[in-house]
Amino acid sequence: MKFLPLSVLGLVATLAMTTTAGAADSGPFVFPDYRNGAEITARCEAILKDMAAQEAQVAAGGTSDNVLVGMDRLSQTVDDGLGPISFIANVHPDKGLRDAAEACELRYQAFASKLYQNAKIYARVKAFAPADPIDAQLRDDLMASFDDAGVALPTAARARARALNNEIGKLAQTFERRVREDKTRVPFTVAELEGVPEAAWAKAPRDAKGRVLVGLDYPSYNPVVESARNAATRERIWRAFQSRGGAANLKTLGELGQKRRDYARLFGLPSYADFTLRRRMAGSVPNVQRFLGEVKGVVEQRELRDIADLREAKAADLKQPAERTKLKRWDAPYYIERVKRERFALDQDSFRRYFPPQASVDFAMALSGKLFNVGFKPLEQKLWHADARAYEVVELGSGKLLATLYVDLYPRADKYGHAAVWPMRGSSTLAGRLPTAALVTNFDRNGLTLDELETMLHEFGHALHVTLSATRYSSNAGTSVKLDFVEAPSQMLEEWVYDAKVLALFQEVCKTCEPVPADLLERAIRSRSFAKGLQFSRQHLYASYDLALYSKAAPEPMSTWARMEGATPLGHEKGTMFPAAFAHLAGGYGAGYYAYLWSLATAQDLHTAFAADPLDAKVGRRYRDVVLGNGSQVDANELVGRFLGRAPSNKAFFEWLNR
C-alpha cells in the first residue's frame, strides 16, 4: 500500500492550516541540522511562541493584512518549523531527535486545536468578503476548520472537543510508533528459507543457534512470504507480520474509534465517518457505500476465480487433488508469484538488473522533464543520513528555481517502513515561497522490481504535486487537497511504467543500463492483471472495515475484523490481528481508507487524457498547470472536469478493474 503519510499532521490538516507573506525565497530550502533533542525542543518552543504571537495579531486584526493572509502566514510558520520536525520524527536515525520531534508534534496539536477555537479569528473569517474564487475557497476551508474544531459549540463542549482532539492525536501517534518500531525478527534455519533469494537474507543477523533473523520490513518480509517453498516458513513470517503493533494497538484502536465517535457527537452527527465525509470529495457515507458496492460487484466473481486458480496451482505443486487442497492466506502471495512465473514466465526479481535505485530516481526525473518541463539538479547539503540526497527542482529552459526535493531510498533501523512523501513546505505565489518535499522509500540496493518502479513513480507523483504547486496561499498548496483526491495524481503515474516508450528513458539517464527486453515487459503487463480480484476484494474489505470502525457503533476492533475478514472466501486466521498493524486506520486515514479506491477511479479517469501518448508534453503541461499547480485552491471535482473537458466518470476505472 502506498499512501501519503498524514500521521499527526493529518489530524491537523482536517483542522486545516493557512498562509502567506514573509520574506520570499531566494534559494533552495536548507534542511535544519539539529544535533540533539534539546535543539529541537528549543526550536519547538520558539515556533510555538511565534505562532501564539501571530494568533493574537490575527485575532486583533491590528495589521494591514486581511485575515486570510494572516492565517496563511501562520501556516507558513508551522511549515518552517513543524515540516522538518515531523519528518525527523519518522526518519531520523537518532532516537533522541525522534522523541523530541514527536513531543513537539503533540504540543503543536494542542496549539492547533486551540487556534481553531479562537472565536475572534472565526468572526473575522466569517465576515471576510472574498474578491475572487481562490479567496472564497480558502475562506470556506478556514470556516470548515473552525467549525470542525468546535468554535461554535457551547463552552463545555468546546473544551471537550479540544481535549478529545489532543487525546486522539496522542493515541494515533502511539499506535503508529508501535508499528514503526516493532523489532520482531523471526528465526529461520537456512533450510527453512529454501526458495528465498539469498540476497534477501544473506546480510540479516543470526541468533545464537546460527538461525537467520528475518525482520518485518518489506525487503525482508516480501521475499520470504512470496518465495519460501516451505509453507510453515511462510505461515510463521505471515503471522508475525499480521501481528505487528500487538494487542496493545488493538486496545488503542478501540479507544480511537470511541473518541472519534464522541467527537462527532459533539456536532450532532452520529458517527466519525459522517463527520469527516461531509468535507470530502465523496460528500457522504451513502455515496461511499454506493461506490464500494459497485466495486464489489465488479470484483466479487473475479476473486473466486483467482482463488480457484491459486488452489489449483497449490494442488499441482503438492501433487494432490484440488478438492483436498485448501488455500491459506500465507499461500496466496507465494502462489500468485508462482503462477505468474509459470503462466507468464515472470519473476519480478528479474527486473532488478534493469532498474538500479539511483537510475530509477533519475528515470522519474527524466520523465518529469519530458511531461512537465522540469529538471533536477543535485544539491550539496548536510542531511539526516548519508543515504539521503537533495535536489533543486528547476524550470527547463529558464533554469528558474521552483522547489527543493529530498530523496531517502534505503531501509534502516527505526526508519518509516513504507514509501511516502512528506510535503515539508507549501508553495505560495503571494509570499514568494517555494515548496519542499521529501520522498522516502525502502528499496533494495540491488535494484527495483517493476512493481517497485511503479511505487517509485507513485511517490514521485506526490513529490511533483508538492513541488509543482503554484498556489496563491500555502494553505492550499499541492497535496493539501482532499484526502480522497490526494492519491489520484500518484496512482495515475503508476500507469507509465507499463510502457516501453517510457522505460526507454532509462537509457537516456543510465549509460550502463540495458533496455528491458520487450517480451519481459509484455509478460509483466499481462501478469499485472492476474489476481486483481483478490487484490481489490482486499482493498474493498479494508475500506469497509475502516468505515465500520468509525461508524455509529464504534465497535470493538478485533471481533469486528474477525467477523468481516471471516466472511471473505479465504476467511480469518485465528490468532492474527491485522488491524493492530494497520497504521492508516489510526492516523489521518481514519474513515478515509475508501479514498484509495475512490482516487484510483479519478486516476484512471485522468489517465484517459494521456492514452494516445504517455509522453505528450502538451497534455503534460496542461495537467501541470490545471491539476498539480492549483492544489486545493480549486475544488477537486472541478479540477478534474477542467482538465478533461467533461464531467468526471468512473467508467475508465471499472473497465480497468475488468481488464
Ligand SMILES: [Zn+2]
Ligand atoms: Zn500515495
